[in-house]
Amino acid sequence: MMIVTAPAAVGKSTAASFLSFHLKAPVLDLSTLQVGDATLEGSLSKALGAGNFARYLDRMVHGAATLIVDALDEAEVRSGQANFRAFIRGVADTASAFTGKPAVVILSRAESSQALVETLEERRIPFAQFEILPFNREQAEHYLDGRISDIYSASGREMIHKKHREPFTKARDALFKIMASALSATDGEIWEVPAVRDFLGYAPVLDVAAEFLAVDNFATVSRDFSSKAADRGLVHWDMVSQVIDHLLVREQEKFVAQFSKTPEFIALDDPRLAAALYTPEEQCARLLDYVENMRIPMDLPGHLPAKVREPYETAVSAQLANHPFLRGSGWFNVIFRDYVTARAISSASTSADTGQAIRRRLLSAEWKHSPMFGYFTFTLSRAVSEDVAQCHSELLGALYESFKSMCDSRDTLRIIVGKSGNRLIATFAVLTEIDTGSADSGKFLVSMGPLGFVTHEGTIGISFPRELSHADIYEVPEVTLGGDGGSFKLGPQVYISCGELLVLAKEVHVHGEASKYPVLLNLGSLTSEHVNLKAEPEQLIVVCDELFYPWSQHQKRVNLDELRSNSREAYWLYVELRRIVLRFKDAKAGEVALYQPFLDNLVIGENRRARIALDFLQDIGCVTLRNSMYLLNLAEYAKLGISRTQLRNLEMTEASKEWAERLMNFAAAQ
Template identity: 25%
Template sequence: MSQPTDTRVRLDRLADDLSPNGQVQTTTFHKAMDGIEVPKSLPDWYVYPNLALDGEILRGRVLLVDAAGAVGKSAAATAFSAILGWPLVHTERAQVGSFSLSGIIQESMGIDSDFLARVSSGTSGLVIDALDEALMRAGSDNFFAYMDNIASVAASIRSEKPGIILLSRTETADLVADHLSEKDVAFIRSRLDFFGKAEAEQYVRKYMRRRHSETSDAKYNAAMSHPAIFDKLLRKRMVGLGKLVAPNSDIRQEWRDFEDFLGYAPVLDAVAESVAVTNPALELSAGSNGSSSQFLRKVLSDILVREQSKVESGLIEKLRVTLSPGLDMASVENLYSPDEQVSRLAARAAGVEVSVELPASLPSELGATYRDAVEMFLSDHPFMRGKDFASVVFADYVIACAESPAALVSVDRQSASPRVGPFYCRFLAPAEADTHTSIDEKVIARLLASWRAESDVVQAQGFAIFSAGDGECRLTLVRGDMAHGDRGGFAADPLEFRVSNFSSLLELKSPIANISVVGNMGVHFSSDSEELILGDHVVVVVDEVEVDAKSIRVASNDEAPAILVAFSELKANRLERVGGSEALKISSPDSPGRLRSYTFEVESGHRMVTYSQYVDLRAILLSFGRSAAGDPAVYYEKIDQAIVKDNSSRRALFQYLVDRGVIYRDEQLYRLRRDSLSALGFGVSEIYRGEPGPAVLEFLAGIPGNAE
């Protein structure tokens, strides 16, 4: 079966093409029955999606519509039914296993109903939704018996147009397609697509009208009371997110690069809530409210919660059927939790099997049934498109969550070497500024790769600072252009990580640039191509260095040379050649022969100043803010609990500032004495620029403990 093409048809126009003689059909029910209905109308907030078709619409008996999770499949089924007047069978409620399709029709319309004859003649039809949920609830044997009956009805259709519309998630649709093929029933495969740009904006506006109707909350009325200003705010928000999702594309011209995220209904729900304000003009002039990564966290968290609530009720019903007498499901809760979803998705994407801890409230005898059911829904998770993630945003979020200390399982992904995008480092970082996250050293390579990707997005240099000493190991990611604040939607605040259980050997893979490594440790350089590329601003001052490559290409310049200092040993046993620029400096007791022309002596009397110390100084001084008169102040709790915390090097720096008279205590406040700071040769304005000048470096060199 070929995959759906990119031929797009809007749902209402497709329904008009399917309608016999262009007329809405009338269906009479003998009695009300749960699981079958004809909706009288569509809600006014509904937005018609597009469908991508595979084949000609007039050549098939069945239209098989598949969709990723949460795209709006059930709403589309309702729309087809309302437009055509065809009965809508909610398969998840229709007691599949007790009733066949024919049985459902006869039970609801009467034994003498001619409805199935009208379907066969092409004057009416059926819309059958939620086949995936029916499979989970009824089991494969009952489900395929139900499909046999559907195939039999479809085979009787004499019209060239489809008389049955089936809707399910993608993996179940594959099973249905195979089954119809085996029964020799002609069908057309289609995919429910994400919203286009105009439809996405329309969806948000209608969301606002719906929520205002439901709640009467004034914040939802802005789309109606101030439509022009509201549209500007909405487009600004969409453009801001678009810069993150596809930074090299224009959201106004190349929507296809954004639609798998910004055309996705749950994401649009979160976007709508972010622009639900009583004064859109004030919000528009205020600029960004919080970092885009924080907004993305909320969007993705909301999707996981939505998926849990959708799947959980069906799981409980399925599990209840197989439960032994004497046990009940009353206390079972928190099935398919967001944490469980993330752990299972990470393992699935990595191609590894993991044992995820079952919900504590689940009876042990249901474990195997539960795992099988969850795996089926996992295949059609909203974050996935087939076996791949539907968006790099989803991928980075899942990988970061699975590698956080709070993950349900530890998925060893090192062998899988997953590619990460610019969001991974932000998702792994703490949600609040001026705090840190503990990480395993295995994720350092992915953090650095993500940081480089983010640097490309925001078009600003990003520096990585790795330091080990005094019983702690830290990785700090910081912008070289911090003075410009939020760049491309990414906050400029440094990201801080504690590396737990560090082995004292840091692995760095080529290409390497903009990194500082200082500490009592070793560094191992390697390259997949056997060529180690050293770019600008590479400073390594450690005990041991090993170069595991046949060649070194120096890509740095004289103003930012690559500097390798190994106090004990520098090994490069396989090194055959060194090329590129001459901007390489080596210092070691016994440098390898091919590196001796680059050696230099570390002069006595020089003190080592690490970039992390400058980052610490910046964090402390900028916490005071700016003041037009008097000494700037900050509450001492913020300094002690949010800025300095348990960071020993930052605490030593803070005490050094106190000892030099730059900072003093004033009851519940710390104050910054600007004249004392000026006496050191620099001011807060220089700190805002983001690069340390000579006076700042001289001050930092005087910190007790900086080795000569």
């Protein structure tokens, strides 16, 4: 006996047809049968007739004939465990009489074949086992050519990819490279990276690629690569999302095709229910529960009649174990894990308890983050016509960890979070330093983003589990640092303004840039217990009325009574002016500059006070906009009478108070 396994959609049925043609062997398609004991012999006898069946079986026993058995995994779903096990035992009984070459070739997904393997091993019946691997580059290109031809042929169009080979090849290779960038940052041969080869060589991936490439003008493909999504670093994630969604829909169709033939479902006499079975969202929730043990309540679909619940759960268990996103009991690839997680957390059908369970795992120390979760969450959580995605505020910390995982030594992740009404608005962007070859500081380009998120109504608390750096957080009611109570890294370049700061970490390491931009915590209250705070005095400033050790060592008291009117608002505006001015780096020339999109999108964002402070600096002539650059005139700034050291340390001098009042009056006039 020979057993051939492969994940979903790799081509088991195609392999069965190929073997049938070359071996002149019949194919027994189990996807159409309700299997049980003696199904193998009964089906052959019915198809061949009693006399011919006896002769054919005798030839099989002596290795002179072969039977191809396809879709063992689908038979498990359709028939139920008791009938499926009986079928396995019957196959083993038949195989025990074989004396020649392999007489039966069975094709299945790996998990469903395991029961057969175990039975054969128990009975010491010899068998060979093979696995169909994803295509290599040459095979993938050949398969892709064929699929594109099918698409052109179905629509009655000319085979343009054969006529204009050079532009097609260029577009195809560019597409492969973009999709590969979702899994590897290599600049070399992408097909040499195992994870990339497995993904690009997967037939369903190539099916979606074929639809993308079956165009009338291959130049349009290049324009798609240069789209807004591509500029934000999203085009490959949009495509990968399409591929994975295609697989989920395909799984649903295969399951429904089998389960709808069961006696229990037929007895319902309600074919409309089929569309609600094993939906992509249900698959994602079940996969997370199956692999990650998240203990998600599994009453899906919720309106399934009680009398079919038990057979449905049995069938789903069999289908899930053979899911194309799995390899054994784990994920086939982290890209599938992150898509499933993002889709489950983004779905409107996900219950509040399920969403909370997923967020809790994402913020735990056990979860190993990758950039894919952040990208997929953005892609799946936004409307097509909008540039911002929606999520629960607790998810922002997990998104931070996800985007942070894509950064290397040259990259900086910047995050801005601010309150707007009863929601939070967050922006993420990755800046990459460019080596200018000079002694000056390197320049930066925005290599990812900015990506915007708005939180669900009423969700206004955020938690960062491991670290926080290059962050501006303003007017957020509650911020939590260190979800698991371990060590937390804070800074550099962090500004937090919040009602309550809750520190759960037992050890906090502050990395403020003392000479430039110390960490500033502007708090209504601070709560922590037995924290080991490691920070130099010049690295951390904490503005809070009531503080205890060790935070009190870094306390900065501000006497708002010294400001003549509306003191609290004047102080807030002055803090925002401080934040903007300190972004301009020191230079030998009379001016220092900041790139306009950087300041507007990644420093100010939706912060109303920061926008007023920048407008004020422009109004008094300290800052001008020239050729997409904001320029700070150092001579004009000197007239304010506030040194950068005083500004950095929030020293409220007479000049500081005067300019805070002027800034307040400017804001009042807007």
